[in-house]
Amino acid sequence: MSRVDVDVELLDRTPRVATSFATGVATGLGRPGARGELPGRRLVLPGVRQDLPRLAGFCEVTGGLLADTVPATWLHVLTFPLQVRLMSARDFPFPMLGMVHVGNRMRVHRPVRVSEELTLSTWAEDLAPHRKGSTVDLVGEVRVGEELVWEGRSTYLVRGDTPPGAPRGEVSEAMGDADAGGSPDGAGAAARAAGPGRQVALWRLPADLGRSYARVAGDANPIHLSALSAKAFGFPRAIAHGMWTHARVLAAVQPRLPQRYAVSATFVKPILLPSTVVLRTGGQGLGDLAVTDREGSRRHLSMQVDGPL
Amino acid sequence: MPDQLTDAVILGGNRIPFGKAGGAYADASNQAMLTSTLDGLVARFGLAGERLGEVAAGAVLKHARDFNLTREAVLGSALAATTPAYDLQQACGTGLETVIQVANKIRLGQVDSGVAGGVDSASDAPIAVGEGLRKALLGASRARTPMARAKALAAVRPGDLAPETPRNAEPRTGLSMGEHQALTAREWGITREAQDELAAASHHQLAAAWDAGFFDDLATGFLRLSRDEGLRPETSVDKLAGLSPVFGKGEGATMTAGNSTPLSDGAALVLLGSPQWAAEHRLPALARFVDAEVAAVDYVSGDEGLLMAPAYAVPRLLARQGLTLDDIDRFEIHEAFASTVLATLAAWESEEFCTGRLGLDGPLGTVDRSRLNVHGSSLAAGHPFAATGGRIVATLAKMLHDLGPGSRGLISVCAAGGQGVVAILEGC
Numbered sequence: 001m002s003r004v005d006v007d008v009e010l011l012d013r014t015p016r017v018a019t020s021f022a023t024g025v026a027t028g029l030g031r032p033g034a035r036g037e038l039p040g041r042r043l044v045l046p047g048v049r050q051d052l053p054r055l056a057g058f059c060e061v062t063g064g065l066l067a068d069t070v071p072a073t074w075l076h077v078l079t080f081p082l083q084v085r086l087m088s089a090r091d092f093p094f095p096m097l098g099m100v101h102v103g104n105r106m107r108v109h110r111p112v113r114v115s116e117e118l119t120l121s122t123w124a125e126d127l128a129p130h131r132k133g134s135t136v137d138l139v140g141e142v143r144v145g146e147e148l149v150w151e152g153r154s155t156y157l158v159r160g161d162t163p164p165g166a167p168r169g170e171v172s173e174a175m176g177d178a179d180a181g182g183s184p185d186g187a188g189a190a191a192r193a194a195g196p197g198r199q200v201a202l203w204r205l206p207a208d209l210g211r212s213y214a215r216v217a218g219d220a221n222p223i224h225l226s227a228l229s230a231k232a233f234g235f236p237r238a239i240a241h242g243m244w245t246h247a248r249v250l251a252a253v254q255p256r257l258p259q260r261y262a263v264s265a266t267f268v269k270p271i272l273l274p275s276t277v278v279l280r281t282g283g284q285g286l287g288d289l290a291v292t293d294r295e296g297s298r299r300h301l302s303m304q305v306d307g308p309l
Numbered sequence: 310m311p312d313q314l315t316d317a318v319i320l321g322g323n324r325i326p327f328g329k330a331g332g333a334y335a336d337a338s339n340q341a342m343l344t345s346t347l348d349g350l351v352a353r354f355g356l357a358g359e360r361l362g363e364v365a366a367g368a369v370l371k372h373a374r375d376f377n378l379t380r381e382a383v384l385g386s387a388l389a390a391t392t393p394a395y396d397l398q399q400a401c402g403t404g405l406e407t408v409i410q411v412a413n414k415i416r417l418g419q420v421d422s423g424v425a426g427g428v429d430s431a432s433d434a435p436i437a438v439g440e441g442l443r444k445a446l447l448g449a450s451r452a453r454t455p456m457a458r459a460k461a462l463a464a465v466r467p468g469d470l471a472p473e474t475p476r477n478a479e480p481r482t483g484l485s486m487g488e489h490q491a492l493t494a495r496e497w498g499i500t501r502e503a504q505d506e507l508a509a510a511s512h513h514q515l516a517a518a519w520d521a522g523f524f525d526d527l528a529t530g531f532l533r534l535s536r537d538e539g540l541r542p543e544t545s546v547d548k549l550a551g552l553s554p555v556f557g558k559g560e561g562a563t564m565t566a567g568n569s570t571p572l573s574d575g576a577a578l579v580l581l582g583s584p585q586w587a588a589e590h591r592l593p594a595l596a597r598f599v600d601a602e603v604a605a606v607d608y609v610s611g612d613e614g615l616l617m618a619p620a621y622a623v624p625r626l627l628a629r630q631g632l633t634l635d636d637i638d639r640f641e642i643h644e645a646f647a648s649t650v651l652a653t654l655a656a657w658e659s660e661e662f663c664t665g666r667l668g669l670d671g672p673l674g675t676v677d678r679s680r681l682n683v684h685g686s687s688l689a690a691g692h693p694f695a696a697t698g699g700r701i702v703a704t705l706a707k708m709l710h711d712l713g714p715g716s717r718g719l720i721s722v723c724a725a726g727g728q729g730v731v732a733i734l735e736g737c
Contacts, residue, residue: 052532067345255384
């Protein structure tokens with residue numbers, strides 16, 4: 001995934017997400033969309049010391065246990081401000097507000113300790129057609145010194161905007177049935193399929209979960225914060241952060257995760273808050289995981305863990 | 310059940326460096342520290358996916374939600390989920406008592422292996438609501454109508470809203486442990502200088518052990534700590550002499566923050582097994598668990614000092630084993646306070662105490678100070694209550710292994726409630 005010819009924009013501090021949101025909203029109009037080009041820049045932030053109290057809060061909100069090695073989803077959270085900065089910048093082709101996080105992949109090359117100082121980097125690539133529009137990947141890396149310890153790839157969907165020349169109906173490989181729009185009946189087959197069969201946990205998600213997660217993860221997208229702010233964006237109630245659900249599942253299987261692994265998650269249908277959901281597994285071992293409603297008729301998240309690498 | 314008891318051997322241990330209350334582990338729960346310590350032990354001995362006989366641990370300051378603390382730690386660790394676990398609590402004696410329990414089950418052949426120890430956090434201590442508010446909330450939860458619920462809650466008075474934090478005080482006497490010990494220190498005439506000397510030695514010897522790499526296979530760094538946070542290698546008797554007394558009152562008060570253990574956070578675990586299990590897992594035995602004794606004293610009536618129970622337990626244990634203090638190569642006497650150690654040593658040297666209280670013919674004897682807490686103890690390491698036993702057992706087992714087969718070590722831990730837990734190990 002490396003691109004040799006990219007420019008590097010060296011950051012000296014973590015970009016403020018709120019500032020990026022404001023820039024994104026203020027400059028969202030008139031962007032070229034799928035006809036445009038992704039910025040070639042790579043944002044790099046060296047010298048990142050991890051914030052222990054915030055990590056403890058993250059673990060608490062996502063049902064994990066504070067340990068010396070940090071959750072993979074925590075490293076995603078650290079790179080998130082860089083993603084937002086890149087997506088809100090004027091040279092990004094899409095307006096940020098319409099972008100929906102539909103899938104996420106991570107590779108953990110080795111356990112990362114909370115005491116380690118990190119270099120984060122993020123760039124955009126793979127603008128691809130999707131049956132509902134286009135997808136773009138925000139790619140992240142975490143290094144300790146020169147050593148690559150974590151890779152992440154967040155796939156965002158821009159609805160109704162297909163790159164020119166792309167045959168409509170060609171579906172981006174990983175995120176086939178993603179439909180974060182929340183329409184109850186128009187979902188793909190995966191949303192209805194019960195998927196992995198065995199229920200292994202039941203979670204009651206409180207109405208303020210989005211606010212709790214936003215505090216520790218720094219993602220204060222209004223669709224997660226309150227019913228009122230979510231309504232403004234077409235959701236009947238606030239929806240859980242997809243990455244919260246992802247982190248909650250990883251925390252649940254943490255004791256069985258190998259040291260080096262890859263994990264891929266697809267955010268199928270949003271979870272309206274408050275809600276009760278269940279974690280299902282395909283059987284022995286990790287393999288396939290899914291978060292569904294209690295009846296198992298509506299799938300919110302599909303996840304696959306591969307490892308040890 | 311086998312006709313003959315099998316041996317229980319100590320194979321090693323793992324602890325995290327101990328933190329100061331409100332320090333490096335301020336954000337870590339008991340659950341987090343115990344699970345990480347267990348995972349460190351599992352990694353060190355290659356036990357991932359193994360079903361062990363049992364895991365026994367405990368915490369003194371414990372949240373109600375942590376009723377199954379140790380089992381939850383097992384489920385959160387790399388051990389097989391089929392490993393049973395239970396919680397045990399005997400104040401500061403918790404860690405050593407869990408070792409005794411697991412060792413006894415191994416000796417009886419009921420289990421072939423086990424992990425024992427404990428954890429405590431003074432930083433993440435539970436805070437309870439005041440009694441008035443608690444009763445009102447319980448009443449409201451039992452109420453069947455909104456009116457009845459409102460009435461129950463209306464009983465709350467502003468004063469009920471103040472939370473109750475756990476106090477380091479004996480319920481029956483209202484005195485803190487330090488205040489109790491100040492009475493004992495005065496009774497035995499333990500000088501300020503002797504206490505400060507013991508404290509300085511504890512820091513210097515623990516620092517030397519860390520420097521020499523002694524703890525490399527006994528501890529795993531955790532959350533930015535790679536050594537005990539309260540360790541002061543540069544301290545001295547002169548520096549300690551400058552501190553003001555905090556326990557006891559007025560003229561003759563000798564106990565300071567420097568010669569008393571600080572409130573601490575941490576966890577420590579010990580791996581035990583039968584010799585056969587150890588051989589099957591190619592793990593060398595460090596020491597054999599020989600025997601243990603627990604004594605209790607009547608401190609409530611003032612008949613004896615709160616922390617003097619080990620002074621009774623050790624002579625009983627030695628007598629049962631046919632040993633004297635001279636047969637012991639290493640003494641590990643938990644430094645709740647420097648004066649606790651010194652009062653215990655003084656008692657064993659006292660003819661009056663040993664004949665009057667213990668029923669011996671004369672003094673028990675003198676502890677060779679060069680054999681006492683040779684790698685430091687709780688004054689320097691800190692004392693997360695339930696973790697101390699595990700720290701001491703693993704440390705002593707390794708020391709005895711280094712001394713060679715047949716070497717003997719004695720552990721003495723005083724505990725709240727006027728109890729004392731003591732044990733003897735023998736080097737392998």
